[in-house]
Amino acid sequence: MSEQSQSKQQCENLHWQCLPFDQLSVHQLYQIYAARNAVFVVEQNCVYQDIDHKDPLSHHLMAWDSQQQLAAYLRIVPPGLSFAEASLGRVLSSASWxxxxxxxxxxxxxxxxxxxxxxxxxxxxxxxxxLEKFYGxxxxxxxxxxxxEDDIPHIDMLLSSGRN
Structure with a gap:
């Protein structure tokens, strides 16, 4: 099996969930905060306050592996909270994925x-x-x-609503 086929098969075996904050279990929330801390604070050597009071108003998209470990995560932020538009934020893949x-x-x-x-x-x-080309x-x-932002070069990017 090629490496690409193996990767695709691994991703297909993930369990995906998208939940509002009040439906997250304590275990899920713990893994989300641990993963965000590992990526955005430790790996990127960036001291900042991750808990920003947006999580309770957001939806959380999670991918779980067969050991119930968080493989990937992002939050869906409603319009008017981070930007005038809706937003995707805290996008991450766990190191092993x-x-x-x-x-x-x-x-x-x-x-x-x-x-x-x-x-x-x-x-x-x-x-x-x-990540401009990736999002592009x-x-x-x-x-x-x-x-x-936190000494890391950023740009704002927009995906239109698709309305005419």
């Missing part, structure tokens, strides 16, 4: 879930600048100048 294609699957599912929850909303993200492959376009 990077390179498997789970990030691409996560973003596809995140866009689909956001469109189900907020059908008329455009999607704005604050993307780390090095989903139709996002850069709509801001480069800026620093």
């Amino acid at each position: 990077r390179g498997s294609g789970v990030g691409r699957e996560l973003l596809m599912r995140g866009i689909t879930a956001l469109r189900e929850i907020y059908p008329q909303a455009a999607i704005r993200i604050g993307a780390q600048a090095y 492959s989903f139709g996002f376009v850069q709509v801001s100048e480069l800026y620093l």
Whole structure:
């Protein structure tokens, strides 16, 4: 089996959930915060307050592996909270899942879930600048100048609502 086929098969074996905050179990919430801390604070050597009071108002898209460990995660933020538009944020793949294609699957599912929850909303993200091509492959376009957020270069990107 090729490496790409194996990665695709691994991603197909994941269990996906999209839940509002008040339906998350304590175990799920713990794993979400642990993964966000590992990626955004420790790996990126960025001291910041991750708990920003947006989680209780957001939906949370999670991919679980066969050992009930979090493989990938993002949150769906309602319009008016981070930006005027709806948003995808805290997008991450756990270290052991990077390179498997789970990030691409996560973003596809995140866009689909956001469109189900907020059908008329455009999607704005604050993307780390090095991921511009990745997000661009989903139709996002850069709509801001480069800026620093927590000393990391970012750009805002927008995916239109698809309305005419």
